[in-house]
Amino acid sequence: xxxxxMSVLALLGIVFILNANPIFTIPTWMxxxxxxxxxxxTAALPIVAVAVAASAVGxxxxxxxxxxxxxxxxxxxxxxxxxxxxxxxxxxxxxxxxFSISFxxxxxxxxxxxxxxxxxxxxxxxxLLLSGFFMGEFLSNMAYISxxxxxxxxxxxxxxxxxxxxxxxxxxxxxxxxxxxxxMERERKRHALAKRRM
Numbered sequence: 474x475x476x477x478x479m480s481v482l483a484l485l486g487i488v489f490i491l492n493a494n495p496i497f498t499i500p501t502w503m504x505x506x507x508x509x510x511x512x513x514x515t516a517a518l519p520i521v522a523v524a525v526a527a528s529a530v531g532x533x534x535x536x537x538x539x540x541x542x543x544x545x546x547x548x549x550x551x552x553x554x555x556x557x558x559x560x561x562x563x564x565x566x567x568x569x570x571x572f573s574i575s576f577x578x579x580x581x582x583x584x585x586x587x588x589x590x591x592x593x594x595x596x597x598x599x600x601l602l603l604s605g606f607f608m609g610e611f612l613s614n615m616a617y618i619s620x621x622x623x624x625x626x627x628x629x630x631x632x633x634x635x636x637x638x639x640x641x642x643x644x645x646x647x648x649x650x651x652x653x654x655x656x657m658e659r660e661r662k663r664h665a666l667a668k669r670r671m
Contacts, residue, residue: 481520484508485527492531495539496638498586501528501610502617509618521618525611529603532589536602540593556596557650571598572605579609582617584637591644 484504491498505524509517578588585606592602 480508481523484520485523488524488527489531489534492528492586493534493538494531495535495586495590496641498584498637500582500584500617501525502614505614506618517618518615521614522611525607525614528610529607532585532606533599533603535586536589536593536597536599538593539590540596544594554645554648554650556594557653571601575602575605576609577605579606580613582613583640585610586637587641587644590641594645 488501488504491504492501501524505517505521508524509520575588579585588602588606591597592599
């Protein structure tokens, strides 16, 4: 019993560290899949739940400290661009969109470190993001562990790490204010054209 408890605590510690890491990361489902070693995922449900909770705490930690660090070193134009996303979501989309974006992002196989790095710099509402993240991460972990048996190879680790890095850099260099305003203008024109046709 003591060995099992120590193993679970070690898993949670590793999951937390990987999710608090800003760049190279390994998906939680990979770590849990290795830990349960082919065991039926429904029997390992408590382990999946606590691993996802450790993942959420790691992402919260990432958002908090990255916000402070990048706020100091990131150029103002990039900070302004990222914070425009949060302003747009607050002004236009209410509370459901931050939750929905986080939920859908966590459902995907994409690394979520980019989302929480941006959330830290953009000063997003972390509790909304984390609630969506937890639900999406839990469901995706259950699905991936059930369907896929992936070996934790150096190639897989490198692939996920590089993918997370590319997404993070792309999010920071895009001029979100320009992109969002362009999309909104296109949507307004589409609605105006539809009204004229009616």
